[in-house]
Amino acid sequence: MTAAARFRGVIDKARPSPEWIADLRRRFPTEPEIDRVLTRKMERRSGPGFTPLPLERLVQGVTSLLKAELADPFEIVDARWLSGGASKLQMAFTLHWNAPGPDGVPAPQKTPMVLRMEPAESIVETSRQREFQLIRAMRGLVPVPPVYWCDADGAHLPYPALIYGFAEGVTKPTTAHSGVTGLGTHLPIDLRAQLAPQFVAHLAAIHTVDFRGRGLDAFAVPAAGSTDCALWGVNWWERVWEEDSDEDIPLVRLCAAWLRANLPVLDRPVVVHSDYRLGNFLFTEHDARISACLDWELGRIGDRHQDLAWTTSQAFGHLAEDGKTFLTCGLLPESAFLAAYEEASGLGVNAKSVHWYKVYNAYMMATLLFGTGYRVARGGKTHQDVLVTWLMGIGSMLLDEMRTLIEEAP
Secondary structure: OOHHHHHOOOOOOOOOOHHHHHHHHHHOOOOHHHHHHHHHHHHOOOOOOOOOOOHHHHHHHHHHHHHHHOOOOOEEEEEEEEOOOOOOEEEEEEEEEEEEOOOOOEEEEEEEEEEEEOOOOOOOOOOHHHHHHHHHHHEOOEOOOOEEEEEOOOOOOOOOEEEEEOOOOEOOOOOOOOOHHHOOOOOOHHHHHHHHHHHHHHHHHHHHOOOOOOOOOOOOOOOOOOOHHHHHHHHHHHHHHHHHOOOOOHHHHHHHHHHHHOOOOOOOOEEEOOOOOOOOEEEEOOOOEEEEEOOOOOOEEEOHHHHHHHHOOHHHOEEOOOOOOEEEOOOEEHHHHHHHHHHHHOOOOOHHHHHHHHHHHHHHHHHHHHHHHHHHHHOOOOOOHHHHHHHHOOHHHHHHHHHHHHHOOO
16 A cells, blocks of 8 residues: 555645655655745644734834844834735835945935735745745846845744835736736737737746856756656646645546646756736836736746746637737737747747646646635635635636646647
């Protein structure tokens, strides 16, 4: 009898044993930092659920962090909650401090900043250290907010957190309506004509940057010519499914088996954003300039086709005015998007790899909705319990898409 069979039926996922956690780590090897984050989640699962935190507690935590980082006096003012997103707590504030100037000499400044912090458990459990490193590495290459400090293990704050600069802009026109996390946003023709070239150019820049030597030591680099990247990803999400799900869904099991049987070979490791889409970038309305690419928490070093599959998902676009042409991220037709991407990046697009990653992305989302969303809501571990429960309602459509993708695989 395998270790998995011994555990099945008797494991209490709300109070996982060290033996079961060790077995999951052995069965689903993945990147060291992902392993650390998931192991930490499981080791703390039996602890208390999420408790609403007063702003004063977060200000105290930020004060503690900054005292460890700054030699000069500082003051935190105008602390306030920020809404948006389905996974993290965010607090905006202004920091009065002596900041290094262009010449390296500190000078008094008033800097708008944002604290981004996990709840007790999130619908997607990720590494603040990786997010911090990736945004820092992208600075000057694509528009991103500046990042300042990271409390990777929650030494100062209730949970792991990072602090970054406040970026100007909006995720949708002020007159537009949208659903959760930007879904369902429709852009006017003139606006999408201005945003589309920037959107493509920034993705090309992300995929072509030489990431080595940019301080990304929290990331493992898969070997070109191997299936390491795809295998690490499947192991990541299958482990999360085992950790979080209570209802066994045969189609999810079948999908994991299909993914393993069809692992694509990586031709070139690149920085992958993993959530590059409409709703995850800011633009300034007066000049239609993309001012910040956001939500890097799922970023990895991997296969560019993962981003291409995600960005072209039906969930993130809408039909054009003719009622027939689907617009990728509400910006331009998929064929035009891929052609523009190839021209801007100089990289080819493998249709078979894109299709595999479409199945992979559907598998990841099914895991997050039916597994983690259920688990964190039931356990009272998140501030967004109503939202993540609502998201579970779209899961059946996602399963149908997964089935169709597998059936249509080239």
